[in-house]
Amino acid sequence: MTDNVYNKEDIIEKYREAGRILKIVRTEAADMIRVGNSLLEVAEFVEKKTIELGGRPAFPCNISRNQEAAHATPKAGDQGVFGNDMVKLDLGVHIDGYIADSAVTVDLSGNSDIVKASEEALAAAIDIMKPGISTGKVGAAIEERIRSYGLNPITNLTGHGLSRYEAHDNPPVPNKHVEGGVILKEGDVLAIEPFATNGTGLVHDGSWAEIYSLIKKKPVRLPAVRNVLKQVEEYRELPFAKRWLESDKLEFSLIQLEKAGILHSYPVLVESAGGLVSQAEHTVIITRDGCEVTTK
Numbered sequence: 001m002t003d004n005v006y007n008k009e010d011i012i013e014k015y016r017e018a019g020r021i022l023k024i025v026r027t028e029a030a031d032m033i034r035v036g037n038s039l040l041e042v043a044e045f046v047e048k049k050t051i052e053l054g055g056r057p058a059f060p061c062n063i064s065r066n067q068e069a070a071h072a073t074p075k076a077g078d079q080g081v082f083g084n085d086m087v088k089l090d091l092g093v094h095i096d097g098y099i100a101d102s103a104v105t106v107d108l109s110g111n112s113d114i115v116k117a118s119e120e121a122l123a124a125a126i127d128i129m130k131p132g133i134s135t136g137k138v139g140a141a142i143e144e145r146i147r148s149y150g151l152n153p154i155t156n157l158t159g160h161g162l163s164r165y166e167a168h169d170n171p172p173v174p175n176k177h178v179e180g181g182v183i184l185k186e187g188d189v190l191a192i193e194p195f196a197t198n199g200t201g202l203v204h205d206g207s208w209a210e211i212y213s214l215i216k217k218k219p220v221r222l223p224a225v226r227n228v229l230k231q232v233e234e235y236r237e238l239p240f241a242k243r244w245l246e247s248d249k250l251e252f253s254l255i256q257l258e259k260a261g262i263l264h265s266y267p268v269l270v271e272s273a274g275g276l277v278s279q280a281e282h283t284v285i286i287t288r289d290g291c292e293v294t295t296k
Contacts, residue, residue: 033089035108058093060240060241062090064269065086068277071211091103136174139178142192191283199274212239220262
């Protein structure tokens with residue numbers, strides 16, 4: 001997606017405005033995460049409040065618990081409530097496609113050190129981010145801080161670049177030390193997201209998915225499938241939730257669209273040894289002599 005409809009300052013201000021909205025929504029939503037409260041109510045609050053404040057969801061509100069690391073969002077009519085869980089609240093806001101992405105962990109489980117590890121790893125990464133530093137060194141700072149707690153970073157998840165209508169763009173930002181990496185430059189926009197766990201430090205795809213994104217448009221024959229595809233096109237390349245769609249043949253239509261290579265699904269990601277997972281995330285813009293955190 002090209003940015004030539006806006007000048008550089010316009011673009012930066014849109015990133016900042018997305019971050020300002022996200023901060024408000026994140027703070028209010030985190031306060032709603034209490035034992036016995038509804039997961040669906042929190043997710044719907046996040047998405048509706050984002051729109052009320054002048055933004056749009058950049059992806060469905062993720063509410064991942066305990067061994068779930070990412071990509072969990074409530075189903076339509078979900079009756080789930082919070083228990084003594086480690087809850088990751090991951091949300092995104094965009095203004096004209098320019099994205100803010102941030103996550104916090106609300107611990108209801110009594111395992112605060114796991115939360116501190118990811119929070120301190122994020123702070124350590126942000127402290128060294130500037131033009132000329134490599135993503136490998138950022139990953140090393142993250143890994144060192146998490147391991148200092150006797151925990152493991154999740155090494156097959158990374159931070160990522162952000163660009164217009166692209167919630168996961170290059171470069172990847174590892175959560176461990178890697179040789180080389182990408183050299184950051186002024187103007188780069190990135191989401192830095194350490195994950196800490198008392199498990200093995202790897203995630204795998206779970207058995208269910210409630211989040212999808214459009215890969216490319218293709219003609220489809222069946223009217224029901226065409227109806228769902230028309231709804232999907234509203235979200236462009238950004239991820240969307242199954243519960244955002246309306247169809248009496250929704251499951252069938254999504255299966256057909258995925259088989260045709262039109263949609264991509266995002267299964268919930270689960271820690272491979274069943275360990276608890278914490279997450280901390282901010283969006284940063286690389287500046288001349290450091291970085292600006294848009295979501296702090």
